[in-house]
Each structure stands twice: as C-alpha cells, then as structure tokens.
Amino acid sequence: MKTDTSNHSGINVSTETGRLRKLLIHSPDRGLGKVVPSKAQDWLFEDIVHLDTMRRAEYDYFVKLLLYFLDPAKIKGRLKAIDADTSREFYIPGSESYFNSDKVIDIQKLLGEILENESVRIKLTAAICGIEKCSFQTHEALTAYDANELATIFISGSLPDRRMLFAPLPNLIFMRDIGIVINDHILLNKPAKAARTRESILAQFVFFHHPMFADIRENIIEIPENERHFLLPDEEKASDYHRCTLEGGDVMMVAPRHLLIGCSERTSVYAAQQVMKILFDRNVVDTITIIKIPKKRDYMHIDTLFTQVKKNMWVLLGALARTGDEAKKRDVLHFFAPAEPQQDFRILQFIKGHEHKPIEIENLEDLLTDISRNDLNCEDDVQFIYSGNNEFPFGEREQWTDSCNLLAIQNGVVIGYDRNDKTLEAFRERGFHIISAAELIFRFENDDLSPDTLTDTFITLPSAELSRARGGSHCMSMPVLRD
Numbered sequence: 133m134k135t136d137t138s139n140h141s142g143i144n145v146s147t148e149t150g151r152l153r154k155l156l157i158h159s160p161d162r163g164l165g166k167v168v169p170s171k172a173q174d175w176l177f178e179d180i181v182h183l184d185t186m187r188r189a190e191y192d193y194f195v196k197l198l199l200y201f202l203d204p205a206k207i208k209g210r211l212k213a214i215d216a217d218t219s220r221e222f223y224i225p226g227s228e229s230y231f232n233s234d235k236v237i238d239i240q241k242l243l244g245e246i247l248e249n250e251s252v253r254i255k256l257t258a259a260i261c262g263i264e265k266c267s268f269q270t271h272e273a274l275t276a277y278d279a280n281e282l283a284t285i286f287i288s289g290s291l292p293d294r295r296m297l298f299a300p301l302p303n304l305i306f307m308r309d310i311g312i313v314i315n316d317h318i319l320l321n322k323p324a325k326a327a328r329t330r331e332s333i334l335a336q337f338v339f340f341h342h343p344m345f346a347d348i349r350e351n352i353i354e355i356p357e358n359e360r361h362f363l364l365p366d367e368e369k370a371s372d373y374h375r376c377t378l379e380g381g382d383v384m385m386v387a388p389r390h391l392l393i394g395c396s397e398r399t400s401v402y403a404a405q406q407v408m409k410i411l412f413d414r415n416v417v418d419t420i421t422i423i424k425i426p427k428k429r430d431y432m433h434i435d436t437l438f439t440q441v442k443k444n445m446w447v448l449l450g451a452l453a454r455t456g457d458e459a460k461k462r463d464v465l466h467f468f469a470p471a472e473p474q475q476d477f478r479i480l481q482f483i484k485g486h487e488h489k490p491i492e493i494e495n496l497e498d499l500l501t502d503i504s505r506n507d508l509n510c511e512d513d514v515q516f517i518y519s520g521n522n523e524f525p526f527g528e529r530e531q532w533t534d535s536c537n538l539l540a541i542q543n544g545v546v547i548g549y550d551r552n553d554k555t556l557e558a559f560r561e562r563g564f565h566i567i568s569a570a571e572l573i574f575r576f577e578n579d580d581l582s583p584d585t586l587t588d589t590f591i592t593l594p595s596a597e598l599s600r601a602r603g604g605s606h607c608m609s610m611p612v613l614r615d
C-alpha cells in the first residue's frame with residue numbers, strides 16, 4: 133500500500149534529482165585551519181588544507197550557487213558588495229550581514245538558535261564536555277559565551293582567542309553523512325569513525341530541539357544499538373554483524389518507495405538490517421536494496437562510487453560496475469583468480485513482506501537501470517557516465533577526487549569538481565554544457581541565464597583544497613526538501 137508522503141513540515145525528500153528546495157550545509161569553519169599533518173589522517177583528511185583558499189576560492193562559490201537556485205532574493209543584485217567584503221560576513225552564521233536563508237541552511241545557525249534555550253544549552257554543554265573529557269573549569273568557562281559563539285566553539289573546538297579546547301570537526305562540511313531525509317522521516321547517523329562522534333551529538337540536539345523539525349519529531353529515527361553490545365568482547369563488537377554504524381553517504385533515497393543502503397567501511401550490515409526493519413515497520417518505503425562494497429578508504433560510502441545525474445543518467449566507477457567485470461574477463465590473469473564470485477561486492481534487494489527472500493542483482497548498471505525504468509518510469513534509454521571516461525588509469529584517479537559524487541540541483545543540472553577532466557569530457561560527449569561556477573553566477577547576476585531554464589548542465593566547482601578533504605558536492609549537502 134502506498135502512503136501519502138506529502139506534509140506541511142517542509143521536510144520531504146523522495147528522489148535524488150527532484151528540484152532541490154531546502155538543504156543543510158556547513159561552511160568551512162576556523163577548525164579546518166587547525167588540522168596538523170600528524171592528525172590529518174586521524175581526522176579523515178588526506179592533507180592539511182589552506183582554509184582561506186578553500187573558503188574564498190572554492191566553497192563560497194558552492195554557497196552562492198545554492199542561493200541563486202534555492203533562494204535568489206538573498207543574493208541577486210548584491211554580488212559585487214558580497215565579493216568585495218573581505219570579512220566574508222555574508223557566509224558566517226550569527227554575523228550582521230549573514231545571508232540567513234531558510235532554504236540554504238548552515239547547521240551552525242540552527243545550533244546557535246537552539247543554544248538560546250537555557251535548558252538545551254546546559255544539556256548540550258554537559259554532553260560535549262563529557263565526551264571531550266573537559267575539566268570542571270572549562271565546563272564552567274563555557275557559560276560565558278553567547279549562543280552563536282558557543283555554537284562556533286562546539287564545532288571548531290577553539291575559542292575566539294584561538295586557544296584550542298578540543299579537536300576540530302573538519303568533516304562537518306560533509307553534511308550528507310549526518311542524517312538522511314527519507315520521505316518525511318529523518319534517519320540519524322551512527323558514525324563509524326571517532327573523529328565524527330561530536331558531529332552526531334550536535335546534530336541529534338539540532339534535529340530534536342530546533343522548531344524547524346518540530347512537526348516531524350516523531351519521525352526522527354535513531355538506530356538502536358545491539359542490545360548485547362556491552363557484553364560482547366571488543367573483537368566481536370567490531371565485526372560487521374555486531375557493529376552498529378551507519379553514515380549518510382551510504383543511504384540514497386532514489387525513488388519515493390525505494391531506498392539504497394551501502395554496507396561499507398562505514399556502514400555495517402547490522403545497522404543496515406536495523407534500518408530496514410524500522411522503515412518497513414513504519415511503512416516508509418517498500419524496497420530496500422543493500423549494496424555491499426569493498427571496505428576501502430577509496431570507496432568509503434556508496435555515494436563516492438555513484439550518484440544520479442538525471443532520471444535516466446548516472447555517473448559511476450567502472451571498476452566496480454559491469455564494465456569492470458568485462459574488463460576482467462578479457463584479462464588472462466583473471467583465469468587464475470579464485471573461482472568464488474566476488475564476495476566483497478554484492479547487491480541484494482529486499483521487498484517489504486518478503487524480506488527473507490532477497491533478490492540478488494548482478495551488477496550496478498542493472499540496479500540503476502531498474503530504478504530509472506521501473507521506479508522513476510523513465511521511457512528514455514538509461515545512460516551511464518563512467519569516472520575518467522573509463523580510461524585507465526583515470527577512472528580510479530578521478531573517483532578519488534569525487535568524479536562520481538555529484539549533487540543534482542534539479543534533473544540534469546549537477547554540481548561537481550572542476551579537476552576531473554576525463555569525466556567532464558564524458559559529460560561533454562553526452563551533450564552536457566560544462567560551465568564554471570564563477571561564470572554561471574556572473575551570468576545569473578546579469579540576467580544572461582536563469583536557474584529555471586538550465587538543462588543538461590555540469591557546473592564545475594574549484595576543488596584543489598576541497599578534494600583533499602575527500603568528499604564532493606553530494607557529500608557536502610543534506611537535502612531536506614526536494615520536489
């Protein structure tokens with residue numbers, strides 16, 4: 133039975149390509165400038181980044197683009213003044229000239245707003261001081277800051293005078309991983325990596341306390357821990373069948389009744405099963421497809437391997453797809469490989485009411501074709517664009533710098549990194565218009581182009597610094613409302 137998923141809460145996502153109306157983001161904060169080389173890997177960055185370049189020359193373009201598409205009144209006609217302001221106040225929540233949109237929303241702004249409430253402030257300060265093992269004096273000292281500054285401290289880990297209290301949260305820019313809107317429900321993450329623990333506590337408070345989510349509070353899902361968790365020896369606790377971790381990059385809302393969940397380095401089979409049970413019990417979706425991918429830093433989440441461009445088009449990494457299998461068949465060495473089918477990449481589809489008889493799907497293209505045709509009722513040919521145009525060794529190289537991690541703002545209009553030349557070439561060959569964020573913004577400002585009339589367009593974002601953080605525009609966005 134289909135349920136009516138429309139509601140008036142302004143929270144609803146049921147596709148990956150419907151026109152984006154509202155999303156959560158987080159602009160790089162001062163904490164990113166505090167990452168030191170010896171901690172970069174522990175904090176899940178490949179390198180240290182140059183914060184000013186990352187902001188001014190890269191991420192700020194992302195924000196400007198999102199505003200032109202989702203909330204043009206906040207930016208149109210003001211571009212010159214915004215660009216001329218060296219303090220970048222326009223991008224900083226809590227500052228006087230902050231863009232303060234209710235469509236392009238920085239989680240830091242929501243955090244500042246809930247911290248105005250005394251009881252929330254007391255609880256959250258205690259929670260943060262607890263996990264960060266702060267001294268009693270530090271706990272006390274935090275009462276001196278106003279709500280906005282406290283939000284900045286909780287996120288960046290440092291005080292306004294630059295002293296560091298605890299580790300920064302450099303990965304909060306990857307809002308996708310924090311939570312996922314599934315129709316009118318929100319699934320909160322359970323991070324696999326210690327470096328992302330504080331992020332999810334902040335997010336939990338925001339989702340449960342901010343009025344923006346008040347109408348759907350009953351629909352916020354927290355994944356229950358394995359009840360025997362505390363009794364398990366550490367080794368068993370870490371196994372895929374007991375570990376309960378899930379990150380948003382592994383969850384993709386591809387069609388109103390169909391959800392994809394990746395089992396990966398970050399998301400365990402146990403957590404995926406729990407989510408499946410909850411979503412089927414609550415009748416949120418009818419089909420859940422589990423995609424088990426190799427546990428590899430390169431792959432991390434399923435959205436590093438493929439994303440949707442438009443209803444009938446996907447971008448993906450050839451090495452894990454059907455073409456990868458064909459390449460292997462041509463390879464003589466393949467005959468010496470173990471006869472066992474590849475167990476670290478499998479696709480199983482579970483249908484509500486028939487969970488015990490999952491359907492095995494042979495490869496990614498078959499799954500994605502089925503979604504385009506049968507879930508999204510596409511009559512046109514389903515097309516695939518491969519990372520690096522499937523040319524050795526560019527497929528892997530460009531996947532590493534997020535060629536497969538695109539954000540669709542509307543059907544066929546995507547934002548991705550500028551550095552993946554071969555992948556861009558493949559888009560060009562399919563008739564896509566490739567335009568840089570800077571040029572597009574200039575043309576929007578001068579009424580030379582309009583967000584509403586764009587079709588088949590790849591908007592390139594400068595990415596030299598951003599790509600060192602190992603996530604693309606899909607990872608940097610948490611859609612809250614899509615058509």
Ligand SMILES: NC(=O)NCCC[C@H](N)C(=O)O
Nearest residue numbers: 176306381433601602603607
């Ligand atoms: N969905 C994603 O793939 N997010 C990218 C997260 C990158 C971040 N540095 C991490 O390793 O968690």
